[in-house]
Amino acid sequence: MSLRERLASGSFAVTAEISPPRGASTSKITETAAQLKDWVDAVNVTDNQGSNVRLASWAGSLAVQRAGLDPVMQMTCRDRNRIALQSDLLGACALGIRNILVMTGDHPKFGDHPEAKPVFDLDSAQLLWTLRTMRDQHVLLSGRKLDPAPDCFLGAVENPFAPPVPFRAERLGKKVAAGAQFVQTQFVFDVPAFARWMAQVRDLGLHERCAVLAGVGAVRSVKALDYMRNHVPGVDVPDGTYQRLRAVPPEKTAAEGVKLAAEIIQQVSEIPGVSGVHLLVAGNERAVPDILEGAGIRTTRGADGR
């Protein structure tokens, strides 16, 4: 079942994330996709995440698809102008990659080529709008006709916790108006804050037009948590979570991280309007079965617990 079909069916969706390698091979991606295949509905393939050069997201997505899993191709506005972005959508759709996740992208300052030119020709709302117009109106941003038009399922991201917090649901509203059909959020650690954002999302009626997948990650070590807290822009780790993970002995941090992720999944799945979860576990894909079993979402290999 594809992500689009899963969300249309109304049952709880699960997506995960794969970071392509720094090298000219997709074998690791194929291996990870095979591990995740029976557990998740789709897997994101990141686009030079953190502004670090990796194998292209379209190529990684193709490898995921060949491994029998539905890929979500991430597309950032950081590295390509409107000509390249539109061309990449046509290429991806021609290869059968349907799910496109649009995001602004990290600034080059944070990556391995800080001296690079930041492109940002379009922003994420404008890119969604462009892609939707290509699909629905069969035209490019220039107005020129497309034949055939691409068939795609458009996703966006949102960070419910970053200032200006009161504007975050409306910001999603702009993306939905522009074309977003599903949204994956930043890491949810603070469930009450997420619930407040969801209440605004429901007030705006956005959950009826756009499936909301809550971002959930499993913390592997205190070091990783510290890094996330101090070096990953936009990640909010509340003090309570931080203390809880620090309180356990180092060899048990990973298990506690899995337990915490499972609890968060249970809690967010109770919030009205939440369609699923997005597991932010790149590099830690092996934790996926434990997290999902712990949450009671999927109990045996491939079986749907709901």
Next chain:
Amino acid sequence: MTAASPVPVHPRLSARVAYRVQRVLRPTAGYRWLSARIEAAGPVRALFTGAERQTKEALFGCRMCGQCTLPVTGYVCPMGCPKELRNGPCGGVSADGSCEVYPDRRCVWVEAYDRAAQAGRAADLRLLHRPIDHRRWGQSSWLNYWQGRDDDLWTGEP
């Protein structure tokens, strides 16, 4: 796009005064006539554009994109955002409201939201801004505005 990289700038003009000035500058037949005359005369146009650059640079850190959003962004220039985002903040804004790229500066969209909300203009931030025309960098946005070339910059219904 221009030589200088975008840096978030705190406006020197209060939102209240800016909205008031804007009321006086709205396109009228008079401004349309005047702006056409200014555009027709090369040196006058250069002088006028230079004056606009100086004024708006001092007040808002204007970078002369030539397609001004200030009236609907709480009079905070979004082109000071290191990602030049015209449709709202990225997800990397720090918990204290500072920019992820320039941690000593406030995110332009945090500032824009505050100023617009205080002036009762928060609804402006829902407007969807079209991609900009990069050929217009360096042009006078006042002339473009009075000539009606800015009418399509944003929309409420995409």
